Amino acid sequence: MPSRLVRTWIRERAGALRYLPALFRQVHAASPRLFAASLALRLVRACLPVAMLYLAKLILDAIVAEHGRPRTTPMGLEAWLADPHLARLAGLVALELGLAVLTDILGRLGTLVDGLMADLYGNAATLRLMRHAAALDLAQFEDSAQQDRLERARRQVTGRANLIAQVFGLGQNCVTLASFAVGLAAFTPWLILLLVAALVPAFLNEMHFNRQGYRLAWQRTPERRRIDYLRYLGASVEAAKEVKLFGLNGYLTERFDALARKLLADNRSLMIRRAAWGGGFAALGTLAYYLAYAVIVWRTVAGQFSIGDLAFLAGSFQRLRGLIEDMLLAVSLIASQAQYLDDLFSFFEIRPLIRSPEHPAPMPEPIRHGLAFEDVGFRYPGAAAWAVRHLSFTLRAGEVLALVGENGAGKTTIVKLMTRLYDPVEGRILLDGRPLPAYDLDALRARIGVIFQDFVRFDLTASENVAVGRIAERADAARIAEAAGRSLADGVIRRLPQGYDQPLGKRFEDGIDLSGGEWQKIAIARAYMREADILILDEPTAALDARSEYAVFQRFRDLTRGRSAVLISHRFSTVRMADRILVLEQGRVLESGTHAELQALGGRYAELFELQAAGYR
Numbered sequence: 001m002p003s004r005l006v007r008t009w010i011r012e013r014a015g016a017l018r019y020l021p022a023l024f025r026q027v028h029a030a031s032p033r034l035f036a037a038s039l040a041l042r043l044v045r046a047c048l049p050v051a052m053l054y055l056a057k058l059i060l061d062a063i064v065a066e067h068g069r070p071r072t073t074p075m076g077l078e079a080w081l082a083d084p085h086l087a088r089l090a091g092l093v094a095l096e097l098g099l100a101v102l103t104d105i106l107g108r109l110g111t112l113v114d115g116l117m118a119d120l121y122g123n124a125a126t127l128r129l130m131r132h133a134a135a136l137d138l139a140q141f142e143d144s145a146q147q148d149r150l151e152r153a154r155r156q157v158t159g160r161a162n163l164i165a166q167v168f169g170l171g172q173n174c175v176t177l178a179s180f181a182v183g184l185a186a187f188t189p190w191l192i193l194l195l196v197a198a199l200v201p202a203f204l205n206e207m208h209f210n211r212q213g214y215r216l217a218w219q220r221t222p223e224r225r226r227i228d229y230l231r232y233l234g235a236s237v238e239a240a241k242e243v244k245l246f247g248l249n250g251y252l253t254e255r256f257d258a259l260a261r262k263l264l265a266d267n268r269s270l271m272i273r274r275a276a277w278g279g280g281f282a283a284l285g286t287l288a289y290y291l292a293y294a295v296i297v298w299r300t301v302a303g304q305f306s307i308g309d310l311a312f313l314a315g316s317f318q319r320l321r322g323l324i325e326d327m328l329l330a331v332s333l334i335a336s337q338a339q340y341l342d343d344l345f346s347f348f349e350i351r352p353l354i355r356s357p358e359h360p361a362p363m364p365e366p367i368r369h370g371l372a373f374e375d376v377g378f379r380y381p382g383a384a385a386w387a388v389r390h391l392s393f394t395l396r397a398g399e400v401l402a403l404v405g406e407n408g409a410g411k412t413t414i415v416k417l418m419t420r421l422y423d424p425v426e427g428r429i430l431l432d433g434r435p436l437p438a439y440d441l442d443a444l445r446a447r448i449g450v451i452f453q454d455f456v457r458f459d460l461t462a463s464e465n466v467a468v469g470r471i472a473e474r475a476d477a478a479r480i481a482e483a484a485g486r487s488l489a490d491g492v493i494r495r496l497p498q499g500y501d502q503p504l505g506k507r508f509e510d511g512i513d514l515s516g517g518e519w520q521k522i523a524i525a526r527a528y529m530r531e532a533d534i535l536i537l538d539e540p541t542a543a544l545d546a547r548s549e550y551a552v553f554q555r556f557r558d559l560t561r562g563r564s565a566v567l568i569s570h571r572f573s574t575v576r577m578a579d580r581i582l583v584l585e586q587g588r589v590l591e592s593g594t595h596a597e598l599q600a601l602g603g604r605y606a607e608l609f610e611l612q613a614a615g616y617r
């Protein structure tokens with residue numbers, strides 16, 4: 001191999017190991033005591049094999065010596081123990097037994113400690129992952145490349161603690177190896193070298209295929225995510241209705257099958273090549289072992305070694321061969337698994353772009369002037385078209401503003417910009433004269449309550465489904481009931497068999513599903529739970545019947561008096577209740593005014609209103 005290739009090869013492997021110290025730190029932090037116990041156990045276990053083998057040699061030599069001595073048979077136990085030679089032999093055997101039992105016990109204990117440590121670390125890493133994912137920007141979530149990274153990281157949180165066990169195991173084997181090497185060096189040092197040399201090609205081979213395996217897994221993340229998605233669609237409560245009625249099952253299973261076969265084909269060819277090469281190199285190692293064995297046998301026959309020496313050497317070589325092979329495999333396995341650490345730790349390195357400033361401005365209490373858009377333009381990452389552009393308007397304090405416009409006009413985008421789920425690409429948004437990024441992100445979001453059209457139906461209890469609006473108050477039953485009362489969800493919840501404690505959704509035991517409109521009433525209760533200064537309802541009422549929507553908004557209008565609110569609805573009977581209406585078209589404000597003013601203007605609003613009214617006549 002040319003030297004440049006060798007250097008790249010080494011760099012790649014060394015690079016793969018760079019996250020190992022961080023992993024060690026995290027595992028240690030997750031359970032310092034278990035970490036220390038695991039280390040100590042391994043150190044003791046490392047020294048046991050050579051001690052046992054040496055004892056076996058002493059036993060054999062003692063037996064051979066006894067063979068030469070004349071004695072009357074059979075002998076009783078007392079006569080055995082009275083004979084100093086035989087008593088020593090019995091002592092050696094008892095010691096060997098003791099060590100064997102200790103080996104078993106320490107082995108079990110080690111597995112237990114490692115297992116507990118892996119579980120604790122797995123939990124700690126999952127918590128970190130959840131916390132970090134929650135801090136990321138929405139844009140980072142929506143980007144498919146980032147979703148691939150998240151998926152890779154998610155696969156890594158569990159199971160990586162095994163890596164620690166492997167590293168510890170490698171250390172343990174090193175100590176054992178050193179102890180054997182010391183014992184053997186006295187007899188035949190160069191034979192050890194022979195064994196090592198014969199096993200190196202097998203090691204390099206493993207490293208090579210590990211790397212290829214990782215590359216394949218990395219490249220196949222998008223397909224794997226797709227496969228997971230198909231599996232989910234084919235077997236989920238959420239999709240079951242449409243899968244049945246549209247007869248999608250055949251289509252889904254076919255797609256799954258095709259993708260799974262493709263992944264399998266790639267994997268299979270790698271596995272076959274790996275097995276073929278691995279088998280060849282393993283044979284080389286075996287050959288070296290038997291060569292060493294032949295040398296020892298020959299020298300024993302020649303009278304240079306005793307029978308005990310022969311047993312010790314043959315045993316040592318056999319153990320050594322297994323040991324070196326294990327160690328080489330462990331090194332390559334560690335290097336290969338450490339590559340996957342990259343997936344985990346590089347995920348933690350993704351930094352959200354939408355953050356709080358270091359010195360946030362104090363939030364105005366209450367909001368005096370309102371929220372002003374100044375020539376705001378926004379384009380979704382990767383999108384060619386502007387979602388909104390040259391947008392200027394003010395949501396005044398205490399005002400109820402309605403946004404109307406056709407699908408895709410930019411209404412939801414405005415809400416996302418107000419709540420800093422995204423930041424504008426052009427222009428700025430001011431709250432009481434200061435740009436939004438001047439305020440602490442959490443403080444800002446705490447003052448705004450938003451219910452989106454695609455609000456989440458949590459598979460939690462009815463009470464918790466309301467409480468998510470202000471999760472810190474989840475134990476405050478009176479507050480939850482009051483919020484539910486305001487949004488008309490109270491009536492829905494009281495009719496449930498378990499009332500507020502009723503689990504909702506079909507995912508878990510005893511869960512009950514609600515109608516679309518009933519879910520919406522519960523979702524709207526979250527906004528009241530929040531008691532925010534700015535309330536935004538982004539079409540969460542589409543599934544309500546006309547009477548309910550009217551009632552919900554009438555109450556909303558009354559209950560939010562003195563607070564700012566944004567209403568998004570396609571129903572003009574609702575929209576007309578607003579203090580001011582913005583008509584949007586292709587991301588711009590086309591018209592603005594009260595219902596009466598816009599009617600009088602005879603523009604787009606009047607046209608759309610007339611269209612809807614005609615439908616009812």
Ligand SMILES: Nc1ncnc2c1ncn2[C@@H]1O[C@H](COP(=O)(O)OP(=O)(O)OP(=O)(O)O)[C@@H](O)[C@H]1O
Nearest residue numbers: 142380383387405406407408409410411412413414
């Ligand atoms: N996450 C996204 N990534 C890329 N483009 C998006 C994304 N969300 C919305 N868009 C695009 O931005 C534009 C404005 O969308 P927006 O959701 O704000 O419309 P809307 O007025 O709320 O529509 P609707 O009445 O259908 O809810 C649309 O052209 C839409 O295709």
